[in-house]
Amino acid sequence: MKKLYILFLLPIAATAQPAIDLVYPPEGHRLPAVASSFIYGSVTPGSVLSANGRRVEVEPNGAFMAQIPFDEGDFVIKLEAANEKGKSVLERKVSVARARTLIPTGMSKILSGSISPNRPLSLGPGERLYVSFKGTPGLKASFRVGTGHGRVMAEQPSAVDRDEKLDAFDTDGAPQAQMLPGIYVGSTSFPQDGSWLNEKIYCCLIDSLGNEYLDSTGPIISSWPTEEQTVAVITDSFAVLKTWPDLGYEIFPPSGIKVVVNGEDGEYYRIRLSGDKEAWIKKSSLRILEPGQTLAPAKVALARVEQKASRAEIRITLSRPVIFRIEPGGDGQHLRIWLYGARADMDWIRQPESGYVNNISWSQPQSEAVVLDIALQKPFWGYRAEYNNNVLILAVRPWPKINPKRPFQNLRIAIDAGHSPDNGAVGPLRTLEKDVNWQTAQRLGQKLRTLGAQVYYTREGDEAVGIYQRPRRAVQWQADILVSIHHNASPDGAHPLEHSGFSTYYYHPHSRMLAASVHQEFRRRLRLPDHGFFYGNLVLCREPYMPSFLVEPAFIIVPKQEALIRSEWFQDRVAQAIVAGMKRFLTEGKIEPMEEIPLEASESP
Ligand SMILES: [Zn+2]
Numbered sequence: 001m002k003k004l005y006i007l008f009l010l011p012i013a014a015t016a017q018p019a020i021d022l023v024y025p026p027e028g029h030r031l032p033a034v035a036s037s038f039i040y041g042s043v044t045p046g047s048v049l050s051a052n053g054r055r056v057e058v059e060p061n062g063a064f065m066a067q068i069p070f071d072e073g074d075f076v077i078k079l080e081a082a083n084e085k086g087k088s089v090l091e092r093k094v095s096v097a098r099a100r101t102l103i104p105t106g107m108s109k110i111l112s113g114s115i116s117p118n119r120p121l122s123l124g125p126g127e128r129l130y131v132s133f134k135g136t137p138g139l140k141a142s143f144r145v146g147t148g149h150g151r152v153m154a155e156q157p158s159a160v161d162r163d164e165k166l167d168a169f170d171t172d173g174a175p176q177a178q179m180l181p182g183i184y185v186g187s188t189s190f191p192q193d194g195s196w197l198n199e200k201i202y203c204c205l206i207d208s209l210g211n212e213y214l215d216s217t218g219p220i221i222s223s224w225p226t227e228e229q230t231v232a233v234i235t236d237s238f239a240v241l242k243t244w245p246d247l248g249y250e251i252f253p254p255s256g257i258k259v260v261v262n263g264e265d266g267e268y269y270r271i272r273l274s275g276d277k278e279a280w281i282k283k284s285s286l287r288i289l290e291p292g293q294t295l296a297p298a299k300v301a302l303a304r305v306e307q308k309a310s311r312a313e314i315r316i317t318l319s320r321p322v323i324f325r326i327e328p329g330g331d332g333q334h335l336r337i338w339l340y341g342a343r344a345d346m347d348w349i350r351q352p353e354s355g356y357v358n359n360i361s362w363s364q365p366q367s368e369a370v371v372l373d374i375a376l377q378k379p380f381w382g383y384r385a386e387y388n389n390n391v392l393i394l395a396v397r398p399w400p401k402i403n404p405k406r407p408f409q410n411l412r413i414a415i416d417a418g419h420s421p422d423n424g425a426v427g428p429l430r431t432l433e434k435d436v437n438w439q440t441a442q443r444l445g446q447k448l449r450t451l452g453a454q455v456y457y458t459r460e461g462d463e464a465v466g467i468y469q470r471p472r473r474a475v476q477w478q479a480d481i482l483v484s485i486h487h488n489a490s491p492d493g494a495h496p497l498e499h500s501g502f503s504t505y506y507y508h509p510h511s512r513m514l515a516a517s518v519h520q521e522f523r524r525r526l527r528l529p530d531h532g533f534f535y536g537n538l539v540l541c542r543e544p545y546m547p548s549f550l551v552e553p554a555f556i557i558v559p560k561q562e563a564l565i566r567s568e569w570f571q572d573r574v575a576q577a578i579v580a581g582m583k584r585f586l587t588e589g590k591i592e593p594m595e596e597i598p599l600e601a602s603e604s605p
Pocket of ligand 1: 486
């Protein structure tokens with residue numbers, strides 16, 4: 001049978017022209033404003049390949065990656081492959097965004113659509129409104145809101161908007177900020193009489209001959225009504241409080257908590273936490289309650305400490321749930337809880353005479369913020385706070401008892417194989433990230449089990465599990481460690497052929513040592529470039545109940561690394577490194593400074 005097949009197949013293979021599979025970018029892909037970016041895919045092994053006329057190196061397995069120049073607007077990637085059987089051509093149409101540059105020289109005008117803000121904005125009396133637009137450099141500019149007074153604007157060169165991800169992905173260090181001229185900035189304050197109602201912003205540019213160029217937004221600016229409180233309830237269990245619309249994630253509030261809203265900016269509402277501490281939340285995460293609702297400060301009445309077998313529980317009773325934030329102390333032995341919109345009424349704190357919690361003290365540093373300081377006997381392993389009705393329960397876990405000879409004995413380790421149902425990144429040979437994540441996760445799990453650990457997978461095989469569900473499953477299972485396994489890809493405009501390799505990510509300070517220890521083992525064992533050790537705002541790293549970290553052992557989109565990732569040898573190496581890093585963390589609890597580890601040769605084995 002076998003022979004027959006070969007006889008039957010060979011003539012077909014012999015007459016076939018080279019096949020070309022351009023995996024990335026896909027047809028119709030829109031790239032940001034980049035001058036060059038990467039493409040990858042595969043061809044019939046042994047073919048000679050060019051991309052837009054430039055020769056591209058093809059791996060023995062047929063995979064290729066190239067960095068090619070792109071032009072603005074519609075762009076065609078033309079691949080030509082040839083072997084002794086013939087030639088094939090593949091054309092892929094994509095588009096590239098126009099660079100956010102300024103007006104061509106010699107023209108005087110305000111760049112259309114450049115006035116900011118250009119979204120509904122409503123703030124209270126006396127608050128500052130910042131206005132900017134882009135226009136011809138070197139002229140005079142002003143703006144006004146509705147029929148109000150004109151305000152002079154000044155030209156303030158500003159750093160070019162750059163995709164910050166690229167700064168993290170291209171490891172040369174932050175590039176020199178390129179400063180753009182022609183950005184005009186001004187400000188005024190919201191009127192005390194609350195008189196702005198759906199006003200437009202008008203901007204004016206005047207050239208040296210006195211010619212005026214005008215542009216305006218639609219009606220967007222209003223004064224936030226302040227006589228009554230606007231009360232809302234958080235309805236989204238994955239709500240995020242941000243430092244500014246679309247900027248940093250700061251607090252992850254539970255749903256069901258009532259808050260006072262006092263401003264809006266585009267898709268966001270502003271909520272007041274205490275004093276001048278405020279935060280921004282997506283409008284879709286809230287429901288505004290009917291007018292007339294009020295929200296007086298909550299009372300923080302009573303705290304008690306209960307010593308359980310594996311943790312201490314600090315129970316704080318409030319008159320209603322409020323937004324809280326937990327700050328771990330730098331020594332790992334202190335926790336500070338901020339309770340916003342609350343006043344202390346703490347005459348009693350029931351404390352155990354002895355136990356894991358040494359002391360709890362309180363203060364009221366702001367008129368509507370209560371702070372509880374919790375001193376622990378020994379460094380904590382993890383913590384987690386949750387409301388049970390109006391009682392905030394903070395569970396704090398001390399380090400588990402570890403036998404230095406068998407450090408993994410009975411340790412509960414949750415392994416998260418990234419992605420599924422989505423594929424994650426796709427390699428040049430169409431290797432799916434979710435598959436190699438799962439293969440590597442299983443190898444790690446097998447090793448840990450032979451060392452005595454209990455292993456739990458946040459997903460089994462092709463099971464579809466949402467990203468927020470995963471850390472939750474690890475908590476429900478009472479995991480001691482959570483590790484998430486991924487394989488990396490680069491954003492458009494990056495240079496993966498020059499910048500790639502392994503990287504490790506953590507979020508909480510108490511996870512840093514574990515993550516760093518694993519990262520060091522990658523350095524020792526993977527023989528790939530060190531792509532970096534990162535603080536990362538990642539869902540899989542944000543659960544504070546156990547030390548957690550995420551690894552990207554290699555770039556699945558880089559042909560040589562994709563070949564490695566698919567190999568048993570490499571998957572085994574990665575699992576070994578993670579086990580060794582965990583072991584060092586468990587037995588030594590500390591690691592030597594990262595600088596002391598010599599870098600190995602950075603080529604593939
Ligand atoms: Zn991934």
